[in-house]
Amino acid sequence: MNKKKIALITGITGQDGSYLAELLLDKGYEVHGIVRRSASFNRGRIEHIRKNLHLHYGDVTDSLNIDMIMHKVRPDEIYHLAAQSHVHISFEIPKYTLETDGAGTLHMLEAMKKHCPDAKFYNATTSELFGKTEEIPQNEMTKFHPRSPYGVAKLYSYWIVKNYRESYGMYAVNGILFNHESERRGENFVTKKIVLGLLKYLKDGTPLMLGNIHSKRDWGYAPEFVKGMWLMLQQNEPEDLVLATGETHTIKEFIDECINELETIQPGKLHFEWRTDEKGRDILWDSEINGLVVGIDEKYYRPAEVDLLLGDPSKAKEKLGWEPIIKFEDLVKKMINNEYK
Numbered sequence: 001m002n003k004k005k006i007a008l009i010t011g012i013t014g015q016d017g018s019y020l021a022e023l024l025l026d027k028g029y030e031v032h033g034i035v036r037r038s039a040s041f042n043r044g045r046i047e048h049i050r051k052n053l054h055l056h057y058g059d060v061t062d063s064l065n066i067d068m069i070m071h072k073v074r075p076d077e078i079y080h081l082a083a084q085s086h087v088h089i090s091f092e093i094p095k096y097t098l099e100t101d102g103a104g105t106l107h108m109l110e111a112m113k114k115h116c117p118d119a120k121f122y123n124a125t126t127s128e129l130f131g132k133t134e135e136i137p138q139n140e141m142t143k144f145h146p147r148s149p150y151g152v153a154k155l156y157s158y159w160i161v162k163n164y165r166e167s168y169g170m171y172a173v174n175g176i177l178f179n180h181e182s183e184r185r186g187e188n189f190v191t192k193k194i195v196l197g198l199l200k201y202l203k204d205g206t207p208l209m210l211g212n213i214h215s216k217r218d219w220g221y222a223p224e225f226v227k228g229m230w231l232m233l234q235q236n237e238p239e240d241l242v243l244a245t246g247e248t249h250t251i252k253e254f255i256d257e258c259i260n261e262l263e264t265i266q267p268g269k270l271h272f273e274w275r276t277d278e279k280g281r282d283i284l285w286d287s288e289i290n291g292l293v294v295g296i297d298e299k300y301y302r303p304a305e306v307d308l309l310l311g312d313p314s315k316a317k318e319k320l321g322w323e324p325i326i327k328f329e330d331l332v333k334k335m336i337n338n339e340y341k
Contacts, residue, residue, distance in 0.1 A: 004030045008073050010060055010108065011081030012053070015184045016124065018045035020079055020226040025052055027230075032073050034058040034066075034082065045184050060104030063111075070111035077233050078121045080108050083154075086188055087128060088211075090150035091303055101153035102160075109164045109172065120233040121172040123161045125154050127218065127244070127309045129176065139242055139312040140176070147304040162240070171238045175229055178244035178311040181331055182222035183338035190251060191219070195335045197294075198258055207292040211300030213251040213282060216308045220245045221326035221334075231320040244311020245324045252282060255294060257332040265340060 007024050011017040012033030024031050032054040035043065046053065056073070058065045060082045083101045084090060090097040105123055112119055130138045131147035146152045158174050165172045185192040190210070197208030220243070228243045249257075252274075263270050271288035277296065284294035316322045326334070 004028060005077065006030045006032065006073060006075045007077045007079065008032045008034070008070075008075035009079045009081060010034045010104075011083065011124075012055070013043050013046055014081060014085075015045065015182055015186065015222050016180075016226055016229075017079075017081050018049075018184060019182070019223045020081070020229060021046060021049060021053060023223075023226055023230060025049060029077075030054065032056060032075065034060070034069060060107055061099045063107040066107045067111045067114065070108075070115045074116045075119055076116075078108065078112060078116075078119055079124075079229060079233075080105060080122060081124045083124065085126075085150065086186075087148045087150045088300065088302060089188070090148050090153070094149035097149045098153045098156075101150065102156035105157040106160050109160065109170070112172075113164065113168055113170065117168070117170060119171070120238075121161070121170065122229050122233055123157060123172065123174050124229070125158045125174045125176050126151065127176065127178040127311060128306065129155055129158060130309060131306050132304075136308065137244075137246065137310040137312040140240060140315055147306050148302065158240075165238055171233075173232050173238045174240040175232055176240065176242045176311075177225055177228075178218040178220065178242070178309060180220040180222045180225040180243075181335065183334055184222070185335070191254060191335065194251070194255055194258060195339055198255070198262065199339055199341075201293055202262070205289075205291065208294045209297040209300065210251065210294060211297065211302070212305060213255065213294075213296070214307075215305065216248045216250050216310070218244045218246070218248050218309055218311045219254070219328055219331060220324045221331050224324050224326060228316060228320065228322045231322055235319065239319065241316045241319065242311050242313055243316055243322070244313045245327060246311060246313055247328060248308065248310040249328050253328075254332065255284065257329060258336055261333050261336040262340075265336075 007029045084097045128151035129144045131145040181191045275285045281296045
């Protein structure tokens with residue numbers, strides 16, 4: 001009888017971690033996860049599979065704690081997803097972002113090198129590495145120019161993984177993932193904020209306030225992206241790869257697609273139109289009641305903006321056979337219908 005593979009996931013309670021845990025359980029893995037102690041309940045995304053998981057209290061910023069967990073679990077595969085992953089918030093807590101996203105990765109690699117050097121290590125990096133790049137689309141050879149403390153911390157994370165791979169012969173890879181959303185997206189991310197904000201407006205008339213709605217992003221579906229993570233650890237040789245859809249859309253287009261789906265759900269009830277405010281900025285207006293639906297608040301602007309991210313996933317398709325199926329319109333439909341009551 002073949003021994004079960006053992007997987008260790010940091011960030012298991014997050015969007016990606018919960019989908020990855022489901023995927024690995026379906027494939028017969030013994031799945032361990034690291035969770036932080038919290039005064040509030042933060043395991044809602046994994047509660048339905050809780051009895052099948054082995055959870056360990058820990059924090060990637062605590063190197064001693066990570067060392068102890070790695071010694072105890074000795075995993076075959078490590079999926080390092082834990083991060084302070086909100087770009088705007090990273091400007092407010094840059095040191096914590098660096099310690100979590102940068103040093104946290106180093107702690108994981110050191111513990112792996114010591115206790116399970118033959119394991120395979122996946123590190124979640126981000127399209128925010130590219131930042132102010134002038135190359136469109138962005139691929140594995142595109143130069144990095146991060147524009148936030150989050151992007152800079154993830155750049156350290158990217159390079160320390162590459163360094164340990166080259167220095168110690170470890171199977172350690174970076175997944176350069178473009179935006180990927182789902183029904184489980186956190187409420188402080190713009191896609192979920194839009195979905196919930198529009199539904200709240202329909203319920204009580206509270207307008208939704210956003211920042212730069214003209215920035216463009218490559219949005220995919222999270223369950224498909226975690227399959228790409230798994231595939232990256234099933235190869236003979238470690239390689240860093242971009243996962244993306246190859247399409248880009250503005251935040252304004254995301255709002256429009258949400259409205260299209262809401263109009264399908266309740267036809268003839270929405271009377272929204274785009275106008276400009278006194279500063280010439282696009283705002284969404286309810287012509288029936290003459291009120292604001294979506295407005296602009298400059299407090300949500302980033303100190304340094306990233307205007308356009310568009311990924312080229314052709315290498316992942318070639319190396320992994322990975323290709324996203326759920327595209328922009330279907331993603332929005334899933335998110336709206338999951339929240340619509």
